[in-house]
Amino acid sequence: MVSVSTWFRYIANKLDYSVSLSYKSYKGGLINDKEVVDSVWKNLFQGKLTFLHWNKGQEMAPTIGDQGGTLLVRKLPSADPMRVFVGDVVLLKDPEKSDNFLVRRLAAIEGYEMASTDEKDEPFVLDKDECWVLADNEKLKAKEANDSRKIWSDFHVKRSWPSHLLSANSCRPWSCTEQVSS
DSSP: OOOHHHHHHHHHHHHHHHHHHHHHHHHTTSSOTTTHHHHHHHHHHHOOSEEEEEEOSSTTTTTSOTTOEEEEEEEOSSOOTTTOOTTOEEEEEOSSOTTOEEEEEEEEETTEEEEESSTTSOOEEOOTTEEEEEOSOTTSOHHHHTSHHHHHHHHSOOEEOOSEEEOOOOOTTEEEEEOOOO
């Protein structure tokens, strides 16, 4: 049996997620102010905080087997540096196929300076609400890994925050250094 404090923490997290999701829908114009309360209640009682995701492919090998595996994913009300940490495995939408998800490791967050081992690439600092994700499989080339290295070179944009978190890899060929503010 689960303790009462665990149930209260679960309900608080679910309420936080429901309010955040409803607020995003309201700000995005998907619902009006009269539908906000209904949306909160619907998400609170019908929404799920966790779900199973089947990951296929070898991008995250050896962390996740070469043939893939089933992962338990926890939804986040808001992905920010207080909830997601460098080294976490995250689930995010594939920018090339919007109905597909990618499982990658979070390598850097806003404020980190990214410097390439290739002299042609200039260093840059990740802006607010930006992150850098990498595949764990070091045998794959950047184009095969379908992570921030490929997306940065293909689309010239950095990844925005992931919306889901699963349960540290090196940042090669990029090195990550935390930005120090003065």
